[in-house]
Amino acid sequence: MPQKNYSKFPTKTPDESYDHIIIGSGMGGMTLATFLAKAGKKVAIFERHYVPGGFTHAFKRKDGLQWDVGVHYMGNMDKSSGIRKIMDFLTGHQLEWESMGDIYDVIHIGEDTYEIPAGKENYRKKMKDYFPNDTQAIDQYLSLVDSANRRGGAFFMEKSFEPFLSHTIGRVIRSMYHQFSKKTTLEVLMTLTANRRLIAVLCGQCGNYGLPPAESSFAAHAMVVGHFMEGGYYPHGGSPQIGKNTLRTFAKLGGKTYISADVTSIVVKNNSVQGIQISDQFIACKSVISNIGVDNTFNHLLTKEQSIYCHFDLKKVKASSAHMCLYIGLDKTDKELNLPKYNIWNYATEIYANDLSQITPSNAPEKFAYISFPSAKDPEWATDHPVSSTIQAISVGRYEWFTEYENQPWLNREEAYQQIKTTFQEAMLKKLYKLLPQAEGHVIYTEVSTPLSTKHFSNYQHGEIYGLAHTPNRFNLPFLKPKTRIKGLRLVGQDITIVGVAGAMMSGMLCAITILKFGIWKVFRDMNKPVV
Structure with a gap:
């Protein structure tokens, strides 16, 4: 051992x-x-x-099934990037990273599908293919993302300044970044285009920072989009x-x-x-x-x-959003079930804010679902688990749905709490089978986590996963x-x-x-x- x-x-x-x-x-x-x-x-x-x-940790259940609790993928993990060099130092140069491929995210809006490719120019071309009448807006958007992130590097470095520098040079740095950070993502994008479908696709990865475009800072949006612009990566052996x-x-x-x-x-x-x-x-x-x-x-x-x-x-x-997650184990391999490496972002409509304002445990998966395939991303999984695969299916979860159960013991909360979890599970499996019908009949294990689960293990008071x-x-x-x-x-x-x-x-x-x-x-x- x-x-x-x-x-x-x-x-x-x-x-x-x-x-x-x-x-x-x-x-x-x-x-x-x-x-x-x-x-x-x-x-x-x-x-x-x-x-x-x-x-970064994961948990295991029967037959060695394992799921991540937070790291579903990372960007900037090519060997030439600064983040990769720091990661290599931290992990003693012992950790390898697997590319998720040319397409690392797929966005579903209603019945329409949009692929997100690795590489800025590939992304530019793909978006223009989808939206040929908005080519100028797409160019302006990518330029704004670059500008925001250039200023963002200085903004975050300023946080390490001593008071004298912070009150002088830092004041200038902060004011230059605030032109991007003080507006919501939707406010900024609406200056570029009135096409709400294009905006919805550009913001399709917003779950990575936990807010729809009408609420998030454009600075946060730009930083996360820029982080993944060259593609997604996953650690060998899991998070x-x-x-x-x-x-x-x-x-x-x-x-x-x-x-x-x-x-x-x-x-x-x-x-x-x-x-x-x-x-x-x-x-x-x-x-x-x-x-x-x-x-x-x-x-x-x-x-x-x-x-x-x-x-x-x-x-x-305020605290960031909370979530509910369905952890799924299957009795076939990723190859047998043709499970993808890419993540799926599924939205009911292009107006996320309206959808998310009306969610309940029973309709949350229909309004929004993020589906990840950790075993398919991990090149070592098949060696250690030759007859199984895993899926994670996530949606928004409101902490207030569970406040009356928060003081009850973990793993021993009352039946009404369990029923909410069952309702969510049934709705999420329905969504999963619609998107991946080949998974039906092969599910051998399920488990639901709620914001109370997050609070129990992380001690975040409102079950949030992204802090503030x-x-x-x-x-x-x-x-x-x-x-x-x-x-x-x-x-x-x-x-x-x-x-x-x-x-x-x-x-x-x-x-x-x-x-x-x-x-x-x-x-x-x-x-x-x-x-x-």
């Missing part, structure tokens, strides 16, 4: 002190931890779940390999990862971090970095008086940066930058810059050297 790179938190306080403690083992925390350990710092990660990795290999690198560098370690408070005295509290155990450190979201950090791990130092007001921004909503207001919040006004307290994770593994990685890198300062160049210089 391979050695684990983490251990269960002991009942006795570890007889160690740390330079830095990181709360939460998601991608932002793992990235920062590895950067700091590479720089010679003494670092520990404390994770409340019994499995580390945050949304758990990201965390497994990163924590191995971290451990080789001397880092410690503890699971079942539920941090109950960040201990602050005279506006300076002293350490963390886990139940009745105090662990001292020089600094604490929270990777569990700004809501959980400011409103649950700090006192009300301490959180004032950070000027955080959750009323100014990617609305225009999000990009104008001054506290969304690594450094807080409490000395020694910093933040990482998708709230600080943007949704997804790449966004969380970026947050970890930015936070490392604020800690290591010019010493960060040594880490970048030595990234290609093996960790032994």
Whole structure:
């Protein structure tokens, strides 16, 4: 059995002190931890779940069936990209990535189908083939996406600036980016075209950032579209390999990862971090970095008086959307069932906002369904699982549907809760069989997760998966940066930058810059050297 790179938190306080403690083992925390350990710092990660990795982990059921909980694909994983080079460093150059092919997403709107190809020029041509009367709008759109993302790089880097630079140069950088971030995606696209079908196709991947075009910031839309413009990739062995290999690198560098370690408070005295509290155990450190979201950090791990130092007001921004997911196991292989590598985005009509405002557990899959095929994407699946395949089918789920059951125990909630799950499952299977009739008769396992499932495992208070909503207001919040006004307290994770593994990685890198300062160049210089 391979050695684990983490251990269960002991009942006795570890007889160690740390330079830095990181709360939460998601991608932002793992990235920062590895950067700091590479720089010679003494670092520990404390994770409340019994499995580390945050949304990069997966879960297994009978016969070895496995599903991702958050990473369905990534962009920019060709070997020449900067994100790939950072990922290779984190994972010790042990993780391979598989292209999803020339077509990596397929969008269904009503009865119409639109393929999303890898490569900007391929995308441009395909969109013009679909919409020959809107060629100028398509060119303008791609130009706007590029412009927004060029400014976005500077906008996010500014989050690592010291106060003097932030108040001078940073002010200019932020104002230049706000021309893209302060408007919704729909507002921007309506200046280019009145063709709502074209807009719907251009926004067909909006589930990747959790909001329809009428609500999302165009900056978030552009960043996510740009991330996938050259295609989708999937890790060999599935998403758990990201965390497994990163924590191995971290451990080789001397880092410690503890699971079942539920941090109950960040201990602050005279506006300076002293350490963390886990139940009745105090662990001292020089600094604490929270990777569990700004809501959980400011409103649950700090006192009300301490959180004032950070000027955080959750009323100014809402949580991102929640979801429901049907996990499906089948008794035939991907090849036998002709399951695709590409993802399916299925919408009832081209006006997403209207559809999503009227959803219920029984009609949500008909209004919107995202269907992913993890076993088909993974080139190693067939070797280890020669007679099975897996599917994930997701739709929007409202937390308010489940509030009356939130205090009931996991796996033992009342029958009414189970009935909602059954209703959703039946509706989603109906949608699946309509899109992929060959799957009918081969389903051997199903399981439904709800926003309460997300809350149970991630501790996000409203079952959200993308942290704070990617609305225009999000990009104008001054506290969304690594450094807080409490000395020694910093933040990482998708709230600080943007949704997804790449966004969380970026947050970890930015936070490392604020800690290591010019010493960060040594880490970048030595990234290609093996960790032994």
